[in-house]
Amino acid sequence: MYAALARAVLDESGAGRAAQDVERLRERHPRASKDELAQRLIRRAALQCASAGALLTGPAAFFGSMPFGADLAWQVVALNRLVLSLAALYGGRPSGRDRMAGVAAAAGAGLASEALRQGLVRLLRRVAPRSSGGRTVIGFLAGGALGYFAAVAIGGWAREQFRSGRILAPLRRALS
Numbered sequence: 001m002y003a004a005l006a007r008a009v010l011d012e013s014g015a016g017r018a019a020q021d022v023e024r025l026r027e028r029h030p031r032a033s034k035d036e037l038a039q040r041l042i043r044r045a046a047l048q049c050a051s052a053g054a055l056l057t058g059p060a061a062f063f064g065s066m067p068f069g070a071d072l073a074w075q076v077v078a079l080n081r082l083v084l085s086l087a088a089l090y091g092g093r094p095s096g097r098d099r100m101a102g103v104a105a106a107a108g109a110g111l112a113s114e115a116l117r118q119g120l121v122r123l124l125r126r127v128a129p130r131s132s133g134g135r136t137v138i139g140f141l142a143g144g145a146l147g148y149f150a151a152v153a154i155g156g157w158a159r160e161q162f163r164s165g166r167i168l169a170p171l172r173r174a175l176s
Contacts, residue, residue, distance in 0.1 A: 022041075035159075041089065042151065046147075049150060050145070050147040051147070052075060053144050075109075082158065086155070117143050120143070
């Protein structure tokens with residue numbers, strides 16, 4: 001599974017697909033500025049990550065356990081696609097090192113939200129052991145919120161990097 005995930009994020013065709021997505025978005029919204037288009041890209045990725053987080057965490061809270069990494073792969077791929085789309089939007093062509101920095105940021109955000117979801121499910125199981133319906137609703141809402149805000153954070157960070165032209169410079173220095 002993780003080998004397929006690595007191929008999905010590091011494959012060069014992902015950058016081409018991201019550029020096509022940006023072109024379609026520009027055609028649909030010809031008067032929108034780059035920043036407005038970036039907001040649309042970030043919001044779309046955030047909703048995708050929120051959906052995955054909510055759809056997994058809600059039932060997991062009902063049953064009281066959650067397999068680790070079940071939505072992590074989806075979230076990392078969606079966040080990587082977001083970073084590549086923002087690079088295409090702002091005219092940047094990320095180098096291999098820049099792409100690795102973006103993947104590291106996406107994986108970090110995905111792992112953090114995954115760990116929080118796991119902790120939430122354990123907490124809900126202890127706090128409300130007899131209220132499976134309440135656990136489900138709380139898990140659904142919290143899982144969705146964690147996925148949404150992870151994507152918004154990564155999207156905002158990447159947008160600022162590409163808009164300023166620094167292209168992931170602080171993280172690149174840290175990795176060197």
